[in-house]
Amino acid sequence: MKFESFQAFLNMDGQGLFVWAAYGITCIVLLLNVWWPGMALARIIRTGKAQVAGRQPGAGVEES
């Protein structure tokens, strides 16, 4: 390990703000890239299931 203490690791000789900002933004953008298609898939499945349910016999016919 290249740092003597956790404080030194966070501070990085005064350059911590730049390093942590860059890594923070990178992690957020990478995670968003995983989250978006995951959410889109959940939406596609929901819509698909609703359509299949709508096609089944008796579906959409209101009881009198």
Add this chain to the structure above:
Amino acid sequence: MLEWFHRLGSPRTFFEMTSRWHPWLLALTGLVLMGGMIWALLFVPPDYQQGNSVRIMYIHVPAAMLAQSGYLMMAGAAVVFLVWRIKLADMALLAVAPLGASITFLALVTGAIWGKPTWGTWWVWDARLTSTLILFFLYVGVMALRSAMEGRERAGRACAILAIVGLVNLPIIRYSVDWWYTLHQPASFKLMEKPAMPLEMWLPLLVMVIGYYLFFFTIWFMRIRNEILIREQSTEWVRGRVAER
């Protein structure tokens, strides 16, 4: 081999094959990226000139490389779609644009953050930075064109042409540091040449480059599979896949 590629051109085969790969790809990507980041943040020595800000290189350089190769892949998909009319290529083109835009955004932002402590400025309008900004606009342009046009076939052709025309920007990005005077240093990472930096700095960079490429393909395949489910929703096999989830 050719037959394998031909089979992969079928949306169903692509869907089934990459669905099987997905959990492994996702786990491997997470492991490589986390391992690479821990290595870069904790175990890499500070640079004798840049100090600890050199740790930004491990997230900036792979993003910058991937931004360009992602565009190359988008243009490749565009050529395949225009020449052979393979609809999976159109889906791949559509799926790669937002991913490429976000990676280019990362390259620009991490570059700006790295620029402040090393150059003393967030941004300069030099050839490398400006051409990378144009690359970002090209990705966004493809996305905007797709959503603005009606008719899937027409929109697909227009996006493919735009993607191919934008290829002219890639050699400009690549060679801008050699052609013009610029603040930006020459390439830090070359696969075919002996590394200019010590091995203890180069190896974690290699790990991060591999991690970024794994990430790119994992997410690209996810997005293509989503597009397949939307476009093939009337087929029996897609209804089956949706029902079993």
